[in-house]
Amino acid sequence: MKYLFVFGLCIANNLSSWAQDTVYFNKDWQEVSDWKDAAYKRLMKRTAVGWYINDFYYPSDRLQMEGEVSSLTPPILEGYCVHYYHNGNKKREGGYKGGRPIGLHKEYHPSGQTKTEIDYQTDGLYVDQVWAETGEPLLQEGNGEYEDVNADGDKVYQKIRKHGVALSYTVRTQELDTLYSVAEQMPEYPGGYDRLYRFVRKKLKYPKVALRARIQGVVYVHLIVNKTGEITEVNVIENIGAGCGKEAKRIIERLKTWKPGEVNGKPVKTPIVLPIAFKLKQKRIFFVGNI
Known part of the structure; x- marks a missing residue:
């Protein structure tokens, strides 16, 4: 038995x-x-x-x-x-x-x-x-242009040069605007990403719930830099919970005005994803840069 x-x-x-x-x-x-x-x-x-x-x-x-x-x-x-x-x-x-x-x-x-x-x-x-x-x-020898439709029904245009994406933009029907995920000149933060990282390290507060639970990981925040360089539509797209997503969004919304992206010398709206890493190490918080 x-x-x-x-x-x-x-x-x-x-x-x-x-x-x-x-x-x-x-x-x-x-x-x-x-x-x-x-x-x-x-x-x-x-x-x-x-x-x-x-x-x-x-x-x-x-x-x-x-x-x-x-x-x-x-x-x-x-x-x-x-x-x-x-x-x-x-x-x-x-x-x-x-x-x-x-x-x-x-x-x-x-x-x-x-x-x-x-x-x-x-x-x-x-x-x-x-x-x-x-x-x-x-594509002919790695060069060409084509049009597609995304899951939201918006038209997406791609320009391929030497097998790489030289230009990519989406015409959003609901928002009545155009977003350049790949522009000729991508947005720049004043002083560069080093200055952005310093600001985040200084201002970011590790949530108490996450500290007690010993939660670590990376929060990904999606934002749009508009034609005037202001940040809009800030959203957490990957979260680790325990208040980390809320804190990451709060600190990103406090960033200074950017230099907007450009196409043909004119400012355009550009989406960006910023990963923010919460890491428990000698009570310090580390920030991982733009991807």
Whole structure:
């Protein structure tokens, strides 16, 4: 009986490690308690890295994404991941490390035709090729221009030169403006990032809850530098909780006016992501720079 009990316990432990939890989300990926309000369904199970998740369109139960994450809020992708269209065809696929794309990534048109092949390297990205839905290649010797539509239905324009992104901008229909994620001249902080880092180190306060819980990590803050250099639309896009996201947003909103980005000598709106690292080491707080 003793051996039977031990054997049964091992089986129970093994089954519990593969047990799946189900979570429902609305169309904006906000968790909902009632499945009747859901647009997506997530099945997840624990792994050595974090969780393996399968997201489904709901109520059709067609696969929307599958891959491993080291964090659920927000999801930080790790390893190979695949996204799918409603029709079941692949949307995009590739590898990730810490939520950042690495290696070769492929994107597809809804028809299944390959759309882009981009290699994410340590020193930047390499745009191998872009194809129209007809299969026609849009780059000649690594040069070309093309138009796309993002998840919000906004038009995105890309100019590729020598396999690199020379210019990229999005025309936002709801906000009635244009954002240059890649401009000819990117925004500059007065005195450079060294001065920005000094300001953050001096003013940033480690949240008491995070100190007590010994929470460390990086908070990513998205902001827009407008045409006059002022900071707008400050939002935390990756958080570690315990008040760290709130504090990171507070300190970023206190930054001085920037020199705005430029295209053809004229100021433009430019989005920026600033990572802020909260690290417990001799009661000091370290700031990690722009990416």
